[in-house]
Amino acid sequence: MATAAPARRNRMDTVNGLLSRLGRSVGGVVGALYQAGRDTIDMVIRNVLPFIAFISFIIGVILETGIGNWIANRLSGLADSLPGLLAISIVCAIPVISPLLGPGAVIAQIVGTLLGVQIGRGEVPPQYALPALFAINPQVGCDFIPVGLALGEAEPETVEIGVPAVLFSRLITGPLAVVIAYFASLGLYS
Amino acid sequence: MGGTLLTVLAGEAPAPSDPGGFNGTLARWAENFIGVFQRGAETFTGLVVGIIPLLIVLLTAVNALIRLIGVERIDKVGELAARPGLQYLPVRYLLLPVLAVFFLTNPMAYTMGRFLPENKKPAFYDSAVSFVHPPLGIFPHVNPGEYFVYGGIAAGITTLGLGLGDLAVRYFYVGLIVIFIRGIVTEVITNIMLRRQAPASDEEPSEVTA
Numbered sequence: 517m518a519t520a521a522p523a524r525r526n527r528m529d530t531v532n533g534l535l536s537r538l539g540r541s542v543g544g545v546v547g548a549l550y551q552a553g554r555d556t557i558d559m560v561i562r563n564v565l566p567f568i569a570f571i572s573f574i575i576g577v578i579l580e581t582g583i584g585n586w587i588a589n590r591l592s593g594l595a596d597s598l599p600g601l602l603a604i605s606i607v608c609a610i611p612v613i614s615p616l617l618g619p620g621a622v623i624a625q626i627v628g629t630l631l632g633v634q635i636g637r638g639e640v641p642p643q644y645a646l647p648a649l650f651a652i653n654p655q656v657g658c659d660f661i662p663v664g665l666a667l668g669e670a671e672p673e674t675v676e677i678g679v680p681a682v683l684f685s686r687l688i689t690g691p692l693a694v695v696i697a698y699f700a701s702l703g704l705y706s
Numbered sequence: 707m708g709g710t711l712l713t714v715l716a717g718e719a720p721a722p723s724d725p726g727g728f729n730g731t732l733a734r735w736a737e738n739f740i741g742v743f744q745r746g747a748e749t750f751t752g753l754v755v756g757i758i759p760l761l762i763v764l765l766t767a768v769n770a771l772i773r774l775i776g777v778e779r780i781d782k783v784g785e786l787a788a789r790p791g792l793q794y795l796p797v798r799y800l801l802l803p804v805l806a807v808f809f810l811t812n813p814m815a816y817t818m819g820r821f822l823p824e825n826k827k828p829a830f831y832d833s834a835v836s837f838v839h840p841p842l843g844i845f846p847h848v849n850p851g852e853y854f855v856y857g858g859i860a861a862g863i864t865t866l867g868l869g870l871g872d873l874a875v876r877y878f879y880v881g882l883i884v885i886f887i888r889g890i891v892t893e894v895i896t897n898i899m900l901r902r903q904a905p906a907s908d909e910e911p912s913e914v915t916a
Contacts, residue, residue, distance in 0.1 A: 520855065544774075545770075545774065548773040548774050549766070549770040551769075551773065552765075552773060553770075555765075555769050556762055556765040556769055557762070559765065559850055560761065560762055560765075563850060563851035564758065564851065564853065565754075566756075567853075567854065567873045568750060568753045568757075568758075569750065569849065571745045571749075571753075571854060571858075572749040572753065573743075573746045575745070576743055576747070576749060577740045577742055579745050580725055580741050580742040580745050583735045583798070601893030620802070623840070624839075624852075625852060625854035625858060626858075628855050628856070628857075628858030629858030629861070630746055630858070631858065631862065632857075632858040632859045632863075632865075633861075633862060634862065635859065635862030635863060635865070635866065636862040636863075636866060637865075638866070642866055645859050645860075645863055646880065649839075649855070649856065649859055649877055650880070651810045653839060653855055654856070656835055656836055656838065656839060657835030657836065657838070659833065661828075661831065663813075664813075664819075664831045664835060665816075665819070665828065665831055666915040667814070667816040667819070668815065668817060668819020668827050668830065668831060669816070669817075669819070670824060670828075671824055673824075674824045674825070674828065677828070677899045677900060677903065678828030679828075680899065681828045681829075681836055681892055681895045682892055685832060685888060685891045685892040685895050686832075686888075688891055689884065689887055689888045689891050692884075692887065693880070693884040696880055696883055696884060697876075697884075700876055701876065704872055704873065704876060705863070705868055705872070705873075
């Protein structure tokens with residue numbers, strides 16, 4: 517009995533240690549999940565909902581006033597063929613235009629939503645959704661190059677060369693992406 | 707009810723069955739005016755009900771996963787990507803941008819460029835920034851503020867009653883191919899411009915500024 521007491525206390529300590537470690541790691545997981553939920557709700561309220569409000573208003577105006585039909589005819593005339601999509605992507609990738617179209621991806625989001633309406637109405641065949649996603653977006657990040665490079669701790673000389681290098685590269689890779697997406701969309705929704 | 711009350715109060719209004727004249731025109735205008743917002747409200751409800759719940763749950767799960775894994779682990783990939791040699795091209799313009807965008811998300815992903823030599827930073831930025839939209843169909847947490855680049859077109863597919871999975875996966879895969887090509891093309895262009903600027907820098911240093 518006298519020799520068993522310290523052994524039992526030892527075992528008790530191990531169990532206690534195990535329990536507290538378990539408690540701490542469960543607490544860590546729950547804390548991470550809770551914080552993730554908080555971040556998510558923050559993000560939805562600050563970024564997603566305001567954009568939905570804005571785009572709902574735009575769509576309301578466009579659909580009710582008849583501007584929608586006008587844009588729809590232009591867009592669906594372009595978006596239902598490979599040459600048309602290439603034309604959209606080349607215009608968006610022109611080095612002077614692309615930085616202007618970039619901020620917040622607002623243009624890409626509005627054009628994307630309008631195209632979505634056209635696809636929903638059956639004016640644009642659904643298999644063009646994939647190439648269209650690339651056609652409306654060759655300007656992604658073109659407004660942000662100096663900041664993005666600065667975040668990567670680039671020297672000012674690198675920024676000076678990097679900005680035109682990325683812009684010119686888009687003129688090649690923008691239309692190329694549409695072609696790749698066009699072939700990757702074979703067999704999609706058909 | 708309110709309409710009849712108003713016509714009674716107005717006294718000289720025409721019969722409510724077919725409003726004409728000045729008041730009728732006003733009424734039609736009012737209807738058209740409010741119709742714009744009613745159509746907008748329908749769209750709003752559709753988007754909030756259709757997108758937000760899934761987005762919230764998915765974002766929470768991925769955000770938690772990222773917290774549990776810890777973002778500092780991808781620093782090692784950054785160091786690996788800085789090595790010269792052809793076999794590190796896929797690490798630099800495929801693995802690193804994908805991990806950076808997935809774990810660090812939209813603006814912070816570009817900080818991974820700090821591991822790379824100067825002449826490869828623009829190419830890495832190009833590659834990483836081009837990957838902030840293609841995963842949106844599967845992992846909207848990378849850029850929820852710009853969800854509608856994908857979500858707008860996807861809404862049309864949903865309207866037709868077709869599934870989104872195929873489109874989302876293909877968008878992701880084509881995105882991978884495109885960012886790899888962008889990285890290589892931009893690296894080549896950057897090197898050409900650096901070589902051209904080196905001898906010209908004595909006379910016209912501001913030549914290449916766009």
